[in-house]
Amino acid sequence: MTYYDIVIVGGGPAGLAAAISARKSGIESILILERDTELGGILNQCIHNGFGLHTFKEELTGPEYAYRYIEQVLDEKIEYKLETMVMDITEDRIVTAMNKQEGMVMYQAGAVILAMGCRERPRGALNIPGFRPAGIYSAGTAQRLVNMEGYMPGREVVILGSGDIGLIMARRMTLEGAKVKVVAELMPYSGGLKRNIVQCLDDFGIPLKLSHTVVNIEGKERVEAVTIAKVENGKPVPGTEIRYTCDTLLLSVGLIPENELSKSAGVELSPITSGPVVNESLETNVPGIFACGNVLHVHDLVDYVSEEAERAGASAASFVRGDIKESSGKVIDLVATEGARYTVPTTVDVDRMPDLLTVRFRVADVFKESYVSVYYDDERIMHNKKRIMAPGEMEQIILQKKKLAEYPDLKTITIRIEKD
Amino acid sequence: MEKVDITCIGCPMGCQVTVELEGKEVLSVSGNSCPIGDTYARKEVSNPERTVTSTVFVEDGEKVRVSVKTASNIPKAKINECMEAINKAVVKAPVAIGDVVIENVAGTGVNVIATRNVGAA
Numbered sequence: 039m040t041y042y043d044i045v046i047v048g049g050g051p052a053g054l055a056a057a058i059s060a061r062k063s064g065i066e067s068i069l070i071l072e073r074d075t076e077l078g079g080i081l082n083q084c085i086h087n088g089f090g091l092h093t094f095k096e097e098l099t100g101p102e103y104a105y106r107y108i109e110q111v112l113d114e115k116i117e118y119k120l121e122t123m124v125m126d127i128t129e130d131r132i133v134t135a136m137n138k139q140e141g142m143v144m145y146q147a148g149a150v151i152l153a154m155g156c157r158e159r160p161r162g163a164l165n166i167p168g169f170r171p172a173g174i175y176s177a178g179t180a181q182r183l184v185n186m187e188g189y190m191p192g193r194e195v196v197i198l199g200s201g202d203i204g205l206i207m208a209r210r211m212t213l214e215g216a217k218v219k220v221v222a223e224l225m226p227y228s229g230g231l232k233r234n235i236v237q238c239l240d241d242f243g244i245p246l247k248l249s250h251t252v253v254n255i256e257g258k259e260r261v262e263a264v265t266i267a268k269v270e271n272g273k274p275v276p277g278t279e280i281r282y283t284c285d286t287l288l289l290s291v292g293l294i295p296e297n298e299l300s301k302s303a304g305v306e307l308s309p310i311t312s313g314p315v316v317n318e319s320l321e322t323n324v325p326g327i328f329a330c331g332n333v334l335h336v337h338d339l340v341d342y343v344s345e346e347a348e349r350a351g352a353s354a355a356s357f358v359r360g361d362i363k364e365s366s367g368k369v370i371d372l373v374a375t376e377g378a379r380y381t382v383p384t385t386v387d388v389d390r391m392p393d394l395l396t397v398r399f400r401v402a403d404v405f406k407e408s409y410v411s412v413y414y415d416d417e418r419i420m421h422n423k424k425r426i427m428a429p430g431e432m433e434q435i436i437l438q439k440k441k442l443a444e445y446p447d448l449k450t451i452t453i454r455i456e457k458d
Numbered sequence: 459m460e461k462v463d464i465t466c467i468g469c470p471m472g473c474q475v476t477v478e479l480e481g482k483e484v485l486s487v488s489g490n491s492c493p494i495g496d497t498y499a500r501k502e503v504s505n506p507e508r509t510v511t512s513t514v515f516v517e518d519g520e521k522v523r524v525s526v527k528t529a530s531n532i533p534k535a536k537i538n539e540c541m542e543a544i545n546k547a548v549v550k551a552p553v554a555i556g557d558v559v560i561e562n563v564a565g566t567g568v569n570v571i572a573t574r575n576v577g578a579a
């Protein structure tokens with residue numbers, strides 16, 4: 039069995055940034071395993087611009103953003119294997135992978151970094167009645183077909199779900215000559231960025247129907263028409279149905295972290311994010327197994343994925359070198375409640391945290407003119423007004439090591455969203 | 459007098475900004491919660507611009523398409539003409555990030571450039 043200091047599962051932006059950061063921390067023996075035919079992950083199919091504003095102060099397209107990292111991986115001569123699918127990871131960090139040339143291969147890893155990204159929620163989870171004709175695609179599959187293979191999935195399109203991928207595909211298919219008739223969104227607000235609503239829908243006169251869902255799909259062989267209706271209290275309202283003739287239905291109904299492998303390694307998952315539960319070093323409950331990127335929690339901006347992955351890479355490097363800081367064993371729990379849905383990480387070891395630790399979280403609803411409040415046990419120590427917070431965008435607070443040291447008996451830090 | 463409603467994209471508030479126009483002259487901007495909305499709305503009514511991204515067919519490449527973008531924003535009204543040029547274009551592999559695929563697309567003075575590398579087959 040070959041030994042590597044760090045084995046990284048997934049060669050998307052998270053895996054690439056983690057590898058580069060581990061190398062910069064002095065680790066020579068690194069291996070990236072990627073099942074696709076190229077590095078870059080899902081960014082290869084995201085050909086629109088808007089990536090990297092935070093990191094590079096310019097607007098890049100997905101492939102350009104990915105290439106900035108691929109270039110560094112090549113320059114640093116970090117080893118990677120393509121078309122290599124990781125099949126299993128054990129608790130003692132044996133990674134089993136498969137590819138055409140070598141068949142089944144096993145690696146013993148000093149540390150493992152999980153960077154498998156996320157996948158789209160399938161239609162099955164949606165409960166749409168009717169036959170299952172051809173012409174129903176997830177928005178991500180359609181994105182891959184159009185942008186990578188140059189194949190148009192249809193000519194007349196209805197889109198269910200107004201997440202960013204759905205919005206981006208509404209524009210993309212319109213530019214390629216399709217007629218996008220409507221975007222229906224179950225929630226009373228869109229999960230997508232305002233910029234995408236304006237530039238992908240309004241620019242082309244595509245209507246967005248909030249609080250609407252698909253109630254019927256017609257067509258035996260191929261989709262022929264889709265009916266949507268208004269939803270109140272979780273139920274379609276009779277008499278509000280609108281029927282659209284179309285040959286294609288795109289579903290953009292959310293992403294879930296890809297964690298089959300994590301489970302087999304005994305990694306504990308959060309029921310809210312569907313990603314691993316991690317500490318301040320982005321280490322899971324299994325020592326030496328770290329996680330970053332969309333496999334940890336679904337991110338809105340790839341810039342944050344890269345930033346988080348750099349931390350995971352540096353933490354894994356410390357683990358391998360055995361120079362993790364001494365700890366007195368004092369661990370503070372991070373809790374999200376009353377409008378805040380989850381935090382990443384969920385625990386903080388004050389001795390091991392950096393001077394400034396970014397904690398990311400998401401809110402459960404749209405909040406206007408509200409406060410992000412942070413409590414150290416029962417004492418409110420932060421109360422920041424935000425003009426708006428929405429479930430589609432990640433929020434963050436920054437914890438200061440110096441400040442935490444002033445609270446030696448602190449057990450729990452709670453994040454709440456408060457009206458006043 | 460003409461009234462134009464614009465959704466500001468400056469932040470998730472998405473203020474509905476109303477611009478009152480007399481010909482080309484802006485008489486008033488209202489509905490914005492901050493100065494970003496004012497600037498954005500004035501630009502949108504006078505000279506709206508967008509970046510266009512798409513793909514172009516590749517000849518003799520290891521991939522069939524290469525992703526492309528306009529090197530900077532172009533007038534919104536030129537998007538369709540730009541897409542027509544992109545759909546007609548063919549490039550020969552190899553192509554590298556930043557290579558000019560179409561010069562001066564739709565007379566905008568802006569080039570369409572490649573956003574990824576495609577090696578020869």
Ligand SMILES: Cc1cc2nc3c(=O)[nH]c(=O)nc-3n(C[C@H](O)[C@H](O)[C@H](O)COP(=O)(O)OP(=O)(O)OC[C@H]3O[C@@H](n4cnc5c(N)ncnc54)[C@H](O)[C@@H]3O)c2cc1C
Pocket residue numbers: 047048049050051052053071072073074078079080081084122123124125153154155156157158177178179181202203206293296299330331332333337338339340343
């Ligand atoms: C369909 C889709 C479209 C998206 N569009 C946008 C967008 O338009 N704008 C935006 O900001 N964000 C978008 N995102 C979010 C975007 O994915 C993230 O910002 C970013 O790409 C996450 O990086 P990552 O490295 O965590 O995951 P990914 O980019 O998904 O990379 C994960 C990599 O791991 C590999 N992998 C997974 N399992 C295995 C295995 N068992 N063995 C080997 N390799 C494996 C995958 O092949 C993939 O290359 C999109 C996501 C999806 C799913």
Ligand code: SF4
Pocket residue numbers: 466467468469470471472473490491492493494495496
């Ligand atoms: S006007 Fe200001 S507050 Fe309103 S959407 Fe634009 S940037 Fe946000």
